[in-house]
Amino acid sequence: MPINLTIDGRIARIEFNRPEALNAIDVALATRLLEICQQLQGREDIRVIVLSGAGRAFMAGGDLGVFRDAAEPAVMASAIIEPLHQALLLLEQMPQIVLGSVQGAVSGAGMSLALGCDMTLAADNARFCLAYSAIAASLDGGGSWHLPRQVGLQRAMRLALLNEPVTAKQALDWGMVAEVVPADQLQERTAALAARLAAGPGTAQAAIKRLLRQSTRQSLAEQLDDEHQAFVDCAGTEDFVEGITAFFERRKPVFR
Numbered sequence: 001m002p003i004n005l006t007i008d009g010r011i012a013r014i015e016f017n018r019p020e021a022l023n024a025i026d027v028a029l030a031t032r033l034l035e036i037c038q039q040l041q042g043r044e045d046i047r048v049i050v051l052s053g054a055g056r057a058f059m060a061g062g063d064l065g066v067f068r069d070a071a072e073p074a075v076m077a078s079a080i081i082e083p084l085h086q087a088l089l090l091l092e093q094m095p096q097i098v099l100g101s102v103q104g105a106v107s108g109a110g111m112s113l114a115l116g117c118d119m120t121l122a123a124d125n126a127r128f129c130l131a132y133s134a135i136a137a138s139l140d141g142g143g144s145w146h147l148p149r150q151v152g153l154q155r156a157m158r159l160a161l162l163n164e165p166v167t168a169k170q171a172l173d174w175g176m177v178a179e180v181v182p183a184d185q186l187q188e189r190t191a192a193l194a195a196r197l198a199a200g201p202g203t204a205q206a207a208i209k210r211l212l213r214q215s216t217r218q219s220l221a222e223q224l225d226d227e228h229q230a231f232v233d234c235a236g237t238e239d240f241v242e243g244i245t246a247f248f249e250r251r252k253p254v255f256r
Contacts, residue, residue, distance in 0.1 A: 002029035004054070005036050010047040010198035012040055012096075019055025024063035025109055027079050034083040037090040047198040047205070049091065050190060051117060052101040053110075061108020061131060081140050084109070088116060088142055092213060095206030097197050101190040103183055107131050112141030115150060115176060118209055121190055123183035128166040128176065130159055149216060150175045201239040201255045207231075 004015040014036055016023035023029075040046055053059050062080060070076035091098050100117030102110075106128045114120050114128070130147075132139050139147075139160060148156040151174045158164065168180045181189045197205065207230040215223055234240050239255045246253035 001032065002026070003032045003036060005039075007046070010045060011050065011194050012043075012046045012048070013050045013052065016051075016053040016059055019053075019057075021063060021065075022057040022060035022105055023053040023055065023110070024060050025080055025084065026063040026066050027076075027083075030080045030082075030084040030087070034087040034090075037087045037094075040096070041090055041094060043096075044202075046096055047200070047202050048099055048194045049094075049096045050099045050101055050194050051113065052190070053103070055104075057104035057110075058100075058102035058106045058126070059108075059110025059113065060105045061110055064135065084141060088113070092116070095202070095209065097205055097209060099190065099194055099197065100177075101186060102126050102177075103186055105129075109141040109143075112139065112143030112146070115146035116142045119178040119193075120176070121179050121181060121186065121193065122168045122171055122177040123186040124168050124180055125183045126168040126171070126177075126180075128168075128171050129163055131163050133161055134163050147176075199255065201234075201237070201243065201253075203237050203239060204234045207234060 002016070002018055004013075004017045006013045006015075014033070016029065018024060018026075018029060040049065066080075067073045067076055098118045100114050100120035102114050102120060103123035103126055106114050106122075106126050108131050111128050111130055114122075130139065130143065138144075144160075147159065151159070155174065159166065166174070166176070168177070171177045172180045179189070211223070211227060211230060214226070218226070239253075242255060243253045
């Protein structure tokens with residue numbers, strides 16, 4: 001299978017599984033990703049979705065071999081991008097926190113996917129590069145939406161037009177990732193953070209994700225209204241009562 005899906009309690013792990021091709025995206029991988037996202041949609045028992053790649057790279061972008069061999073490269077592009085984009089929209093809209101865990105090559109669509117996660121952990125050996133214009137292509141996978149919002153327009157233009165590689169440390173400094181860890185500790189740190197998020201207050205975390213993601217598309221007045229409603233909704237949950245109780249009892253809350 002081009003993707004491994006494992007579910008452990010409240011955590012779903014999506015692992016791209018084409019290590020021999022550095023997990024490059026082809027039609028089968030893009031289609032399978034969409035199927036998995038549709039499968040996870042509506043799963044209230046899942047709190048966290050981890051995106052990772054098997055082998056020495058997270059993802060080297062699209063599989064250029066399928067374009068080389070395609071009779072009509074433009075048709076092949078649509079066959080890959082359409083399910084990929086549908087999957088990415090589902091991941092953004094779903095209440096689960098999407099945690100990226102990346103190492104090695106994080107290129108092309110792989111970089112776009114990493115930028116689109118709610119939080120991304122990077123191994124210190126991760127190297128980010130868009131690489132699209134090097135093959136006379138434009139960005140996909142949401143890269144053109146996320147990158148300027150994270151690094152600013154001028155820097156985004158430079159990275160997209162000149163294909164300059166970005167180290168893990170630079171990615172952290174520029175706000176592209178949430179944390180950098182030694183490569184041999186990436187899986188351990190990812191598991192620990194996923195477990196922490198999975199034990200958190202689900203309704204509140206979903207509201208936080210929604211509010212932060214929609215903030216760039218709304219007016220302040222609209223955002224304030226949504227903040228009001230979201231807080232009221234959270235205040236009506238058992239988790240909120242537990243959080244308040246735990247605060248005054250000076251203990252860690254245990255959320256349901």
